Amino acid sequence: MSDRDTLFSAPIAQLGDWTFDERVAEVFPDMIQRSVPGYSNIISMIGMLAGRFVSAGSQVYDLGCSLGAATLSVRRNIQAEGCRIIAVDNSPAMVERCRRHIDAFRAQTPVEVREADIREVTIENASLVVLNFTLQFLQPDDRLALLKKVYAGLNPGGALVLSEKFSFADQTVGELLFDMHHDFKRANGYSELEISQKRSMLENVMLTDSVDDHKARLASAGFHHAGVWFQCFNFGSLVAVKENAK
Ligand SMILES: C[S@@+](CC[C@H](N)C(=O)[O-])C[C@H]1O[C@@H](n2cnc3c(N)ncnc32)[C@H](O)[C@@H]1O
Numbered sequence: 001m002s003d004r005d006t007l008f009s010a011p012i013a014q015l016g017d018w019t020f021d022e023r024v025a026e027v028f029p030d031m032i033q034r035s036v037p038g039y040s041n042i043i044s045m046i047g048m049l050a051g052r053f054v055s056a057g058s059q060v061y062d063l064g065c066s067l068g069a070a071t072l073s074v075r076r077n078i079q080a081e082g083c084r085i086i087a088v089d090n091s092p093a094m095v096e097r098c099r100r101h102i103d104a105f106r107a108q109t110p111v112e113v114r115e116a117d118i119r120e121v122t123i124e125n126a127s128l129v130v131l132n133f134t135l136q137f138l139q140p141d142d143r144l145a146l147l148k149k150v151y152a153g154l155n156p157g158g159a160l161v162l163s164e165k166f167s168f169a170d171q172t173v174g175e176l177l178f179d180m181h182h183d184f185k186r187a188n189g190y191s192e193l194e195i196s197q198k199r200s201m202l203e204n205v206m207l208t209d210s211v212d213d214h215k216a217r218l219a220s221a222g223f224h225h226a227g228v229w230f231q232c233f234n235f236g237s238l239v240a241v242k243e244n245a246k
């Protein structure tokens with residue numbers, strides 16, 4: 001278990017923009033579990049998707065890997081031989097902890113943890129690419145280029161898992177799911193102050209899209225097959241599959 005997240009429990013005079021720094025990395029497992037409804041289900045089901053999609057001799061990319069939760073789930077479920085997982089994050093605090101975390105467990109499939117910007121990483125010979133709550137932290141103008149690169153780097157029959165916090169075109173539904181997410185945080189022990197301070201810090205940094213925006217962007221990137229496979233309130237995950245060669 002990681003330390004309990006109490007980062008925003010006292011009033012902060014100058015709320016800056018959100019960063020994935022040392023203090024966030026230290027409490028991250030507790031923070032994400034208590035903040036993202038369905039997180040642990042998504043992590044274990046990414047493993048199931050890996051069992052299905054990862055093919056022999058191919059690579060898996062976990063882009064914005066944080067402490068490597070998705071990477072570990074993938075590694076536990078890979079059935080194929082000769083695969084490699086490349087886990088990438090640009091936060092030194094996350095990468096340092098991720099390396100330690102991954103090395104703590106022994107397994108067949110090698111994992112390379114890279115400290116890099118996902119916009120700069122080459123993607124090749126991939127059977128599975130995971131963007132688990134990462135795309136939302138890229139500037140909107142950079143998102144399509146990343147997805148095009150993912151599409152080009154996937155082998156035929158390969159898949160992208162894209163998990164995000166969603167926005168909604170319908171105001172009534174959007175407000176309901178936003179409120180239910182806040183209820184979820186309160187039920188997990190976060191105070192009004194913690195919820196509102198974190199929300200202001202994320203405001204300029206995490207810009208969310210609707211499911212329709214995601215589907216349209218995935219189509220522009222080349223994916224002809226994409227759909228939601230999981231949703232809880234305003235959080236969810238899409239899978240996009242590259243068609244098999246004819
Ligand atoms: C919400 S966390 C992802 C959680 C993680 N995928 C999991 O399943 O536990 C977002 C991560 O994306 C990383 N990130 C954001 N922008 C990035 C970029 N341009 N390049 C690499 N990593 C990035 C952050 O450092 C952070 O660790």
Ligand SMILES: O=C(O)C(=O)C[C@]1(C(=O)O)C=C[C@@H](O)C=C1
Binds near residue numbers: 035133165202
């Ligand atoms: O929207 C929120 O309130 C969140 O806490 C979301 C979110 C995310 O989706 O990545 C933001 C930052 C933390 O990494 C954990 C969760």
